[in-house]
Amino acid sequence: MTTSTVTYTADEMMAVEAARRLADGDVCFVGIGLPSLAANLARATHAPGCVLIYESGTIGAKPAELPLSIGDGELAETADSVVSVPEMFAYWLQGGHMDVGFLGAAQIDRWGNLNSTVIGDYDSPKVRLPGGGGAPEIATSARKVFVMLRQTPRAFVEKLDFLTSVGDRVEVVVTDLGILEPDPETRELTLTLVHPGVEVDQVREATGWDLRVADELAETKPPTEEELSTLRGLKTKGRG
Amino acid sequence: MAEIVPLAEAVAELVHDGDTVAAEGFTHLIPFAAGHELIRQGRRDLALIRMTPDVIYDQLIGMGCVRKLVFSWGGNPGVGSLHRLREAVEHGWPVPLEIEEHSHAGMATAYAAGAANLPFGVLRGYGHGDLAAHTRVGTVTCPFTGEELAAVPAHRPDVGIIHAQRADREGNVQLWGILGVQKETVLASARSIVTVEEVVDELEPRPGAVVIPGWVVGAVSLVPGGARPSYAADYYDRDNEFYVAWDPISRDRDEFAAWMERHILTA
Numbered sequence: 482m483t484t485s486t487v488t489y490t491a492d493e494m495m496a497v498e499a500a501r502r503l504a505d506g507d508v509c510f511v512g513i514g515l516p517s518l519a520a521n522l523a524r525a526t527h528a529p530g531c532v533l534i535y536e537s538g539t540i541g542a543k544p545a546e547l548p549l550s551i552g553d554g555e556l557a558e559t560a561d562s563v564v565s566v567p568e569m570f571a572y573w574l575q576g577g578h579m580d581v582g583f584l585g586a587a588q589i590d591r592w593g594n595l596n597s598t599v600i601g602d603y604d605s606p607k608v609r610l611p612g613g614g615g616a617p618e619i620a621t622s623a624r625k626v627f628v629m630l631r632q633t634p635r636a637f638v639e640k641l642d643f644l645t646s647v648g649d650r651v652e653v654v655v656t657d658l659g660i661l662e663p664d665p666e667t668r669e670l671t672l673t674l675v676h677p678g679v680e681v682d683q684v685r686e687a688t689g690w691d692l693r694v695a696d697e698l699a700e701t702k703p704p705t706e707e708e709l710s711t712l713r714g715l716k717t718k719g720r721g
Numbered sequence: 722m723a724e725i726v727p728l729a730e731a732v733a734e735l736v737h738d739g740d741t742v743a744a745e746g747f748t749h750l751i752p753f754a755a756g757h758e759l760i761r762q763g764r765r766d767l768a769l770i771r772m773t774p775d776v777i778y779d780q781l782i783g784m785g786c787v788r789k790l791v792f793s794w795g796g797n798p799g800v801g802s803l804h805r806l807r808e809a810v811e812h813g814w815p816v817p818l819e820i821e822e823h824s825h826a827g828m829a830t831a832y833a834a835g836a837a838n839l840p841f842g843v844l845r846g847y848g849h850g851d852l853a854a855h856t857r858v859g860t861v862t863c864p865f866t867g868e869e870l871a872a873v874p875a876h877r878p879d880v881g882i883i884h885a886q887r888a889d890r891e892g893n894v895q896l897w898g899i900l901g902v903q904k905e906t907v908l909a910s911a912r913s914i915v916t917v918e919e920v921v922d923e924l925e926p927r928p929g930a931v932v933i934p935g936w937v938v939g940a941v942s943l944v945p946g947g948a949r950p951s952y953a954a955d956y957y958d959r960d961n962e963f964y965v966a967w968d969p970i971s972r973d974r975d976e977f978a979a980w981m982e983r984h985i986l987t988a
Contacts (some may be wrong), residue, residue, distance in 0.1 A: 500863060513799050537747050537899045549961045550798035554746025554954050557898045563929055565900045566772065567833040570826040575845055598822075603855055611796030611803075613852065614773075618826040621848035621885040644851040721726055 489704050491631070491657035493677050493712055496522055497704040499583075499629055499655045507580045508532040510619055513551050515629045518581030518715065521547060525711050534573065536615045538564045547715050570615070574622045582623030584616055584646065585630055588638050592668050592691050593628065593648025593663060595620070596641040603643060613645040632656035632687040639690045658684045658697035660701065669693055676701045723892025723938035728916060728947075731940035732758045735912045736880050743770040743832075743910065744777065744882040746951060747901030748798060748959070752884040753777050754947035755916050757985050760784050770876055772828045772902060776950070776967050779803040780985070785815040786796025790981050791876075792820070793828045800964055804971040814974070822856050827873045832902045834875035844870040880911030884948045885933075886956060887924060888917045892935030895924045898954030900931055907933055917943040918956050 499519035537552035541561030586595035601607030783805030834842030843986035885896035950960035
């Protein structure tokens with residue numbers, strides 16, 4: 482994607498837009514990849530008081546280099562506290578201390594329900610995915626859920642092959658094409674923003690159901706130079 | 722007091738064909754060397770338990786050591802799928818693999834219940850998803866509030882295997898950094914093996930460290946580097962490049978077999 486001044490990738494747009502939605506002081510249950518990128522970008526820009534919690538047991542991690550795995554040493558070394566995994570899930574997640582939980586998935590439906598378990602039948606799957614991990618309880622314990630997912634008809638489906646986690650608490654779905662938010666009354670995901678240069682028809686085509694579009698559809702602000710340079714400064718370990 | 726014995730001896734004595742084995746580690750302190758010893762000794766029909774089966778479980782599965790996997794997230798962290806695990810589930814190769822799948826919270830609760838000598842653990846979990854219908858999860862009603870909660874059967878492995886930074890000569894084990902479910906694994910298991918980076922005369926206190934007394938540990942084996950390519954905090958870093966390199970190696974049956982032959986079986 483390009484604008485008149487800066488060039489950026491779809492992943493960068495996703496990370497930037499998710500980061501902007503985190504408030505200073507938010508306690509975030511973070512996964513690896515784009516969520517980790519977004520949360521660290523927020524911490525490095527407008528939300529320095531954002532608390533990053535990784536399910537490996539690190540509370541208040543402040544990694545200088547982005548972790549490749551959820552349990553990289555950098556996370557423990559920079560954390561305020563390191564707790565055991567049973568304590569993490571029982572006291573901290575189930576205990577109700579998470580403001581925002583990030584989730585990704587292989588499939589999403591119009592209610593924000595997610596599948597990260599299998600494609601095809603559970604007992605004889607076409608594709609066996611890694612599985613839900615922390616997702617089922619993140620989806621029901623965090624106050625708000627942010628979903629980050631590339632938008633394609635294979636991922637945005639009419640019917641999930643498997644329901645890994647429920648969409649009741651999904652507040653936003655950040656895709657490479659735009660932003661979907663649940664309708665305040667029906668909870669159906671509605672396209673509220675498109676990224677610069679993206680047409681509504683393109684988003685409809687990338688969605689496996691008849692996509693609802695907000696009456697006042699707006700455009701995402703492209704990443705600023707500061708956001709981009711900060712983001713690009715966050716290097717992932719082992720990835721050069 | 723735990724005996725300090727060579728790893729090959731500990732595995733030969735404590736792990737049998739058909740056993741339920743939990744070789745735990747949460748990215749940190751993964752007991753790779755002990756897993757490789759299971760492969761070299763040709764263990765078969767193992768039921769493996771692990772929250773986050775990663776490359777070592779991929780290797781055990783690909784080498785045909787495993788009949789059942791109990792897990793909550795089976796992937797190569799930050800990289801993608803575990804191809805040997807996928808092939809066993811999708812194509813029954815090299816042997817069919819039964820799976821029992823949980824959420825992380827469910828697995829953590831099941832270990833804690835096992836350590837506490839309870840038959841099951843309780844959590845507010847599995848939240849209305851499809852998994853409950855495909856795994857061993859029940860419900861219990863709170864006798865005080867009437868709330869319905871999820872119940873998971875306790876993990877009670879025959880053998881728990883972990884890696885730690887240090888032990889003293891009495892077999893007291895000390896680990897620090899990301900702690901995972903390692904203490905629970907040892908306490909929930911009938912027998913246990915702990916591999917360590919170092920055996921020292923005295924365990925100096927460390928911030929955030931956990932000490933597992935030698936009298937609850939079966940055997941301690943000195944295996945410096947025993948968690949590689951994962952890591953041991955304050956000893957060596959995670960070999961992230963290896964985890965990335967594992968993806969193409971493990972995609973192909975023959976390439977996988979050749980790699981295992983060269984690096985594990987004849988090493």
